[in-house]
Amino acid sequence: MNDTTLQEKLLKIRCLVMDIDGTMTDSGVYYSAEGEQLKRFSIRDGMGINLWHRAGHISAILTSESSPIVTARAKKLTIQHVLLGSRHKTESVRNLAKELQIDLSEIAYIGDDINDLQAMSIVGVSGCPSDAVQSIKDVATFNLSVLGGHGAVREFVEIILIAQNKPITLPDSW
Numbered sequence: 607m608n609d610t611t612l613q614e615k616l617l618k619i620r621c622l623v624m625d626i627d628g629t630m631t632d633s634g635v636y637y638s639a640e641g642e643q644l645k646r647f648s649i650r651d652g653m654g655i656n657l658w659h660r661a662g663h664i665s666a667i668l669t670s671e672s673s674p675i676v677t678a679r680a681k682k683l684t685i686q687h688v689l690l691g692s693r694h695k696t697e698s699v700r701n702l703a704k705e706l707q708i709d710l711s712e713i714a715y716i717g718d719d720i721n722d723l724q725a726m727s728i729v730g731v732s733g734c735p736s737d738a739v740q741s742i743k744d745v746a747t748f749n750l751s752v753l754g755g756h757g758a759v760r761e762f763v764e765i766i767l768i769a770q771n772k773p774i775t776l777p778d779s780w
Contacts, residue, residue: 612747615730616769620712622658623699623725624759626669626676628718629735632755645675646755654760655683660780661772664706668698670721695725716762718742718754733762 624630630651636644655665666687667680673690680688687706692698703710711730715722718738726732726745734746735754743749748765752758764774 612731613769615711615747616766618709618712618730619663619714619766619770620708621664621666621702621706621714622655622763622766623666623668623702623713623715623729625715625717625719625722626667626673627671628738628754629716630667630679630755630759632753633718633737634755642673642675645673645679647679648755648757648760650757651755651759652683654757654763655685657767657774657776658763659684660776661767661770666702668692668695668702668725670695695721696728699725699728714762714766716759731766733758733765 735758
């Protein structure tokens, strides 16, 4: 893909769809006898999502898990579209686009593992953390320099916002 085509694709992006485990988290999960207890999220990713929203864009979480931890994180970040328990992420992305009345080419997707592969292949641009599995690295538009759960979402957001000539900083009072 040449630079002009990529720039055109980046300019169209209005919605960011994020996988959770391995993308917004470091792939680790802490279990007790009662089940899942903790996931580690990056505060830098959270600020990236804040910048994304300030640019007037939409965000969504799409995960095959059904975790109240994800719901709590989404609430904290004011992510309105939270799709839990998806075992068909391509269909979920298509349904989200339909609900938002946007084209698939207006969606950016970030994921890290094979259950993200097909969904990543139908959107405008895609990204993956530096520790994503090889098959995802092979299809991602952007192989990011940061590990999942350590700011990969932020890096992806900044790439898109810079291409759109939108700020990646905050005013003094925000």
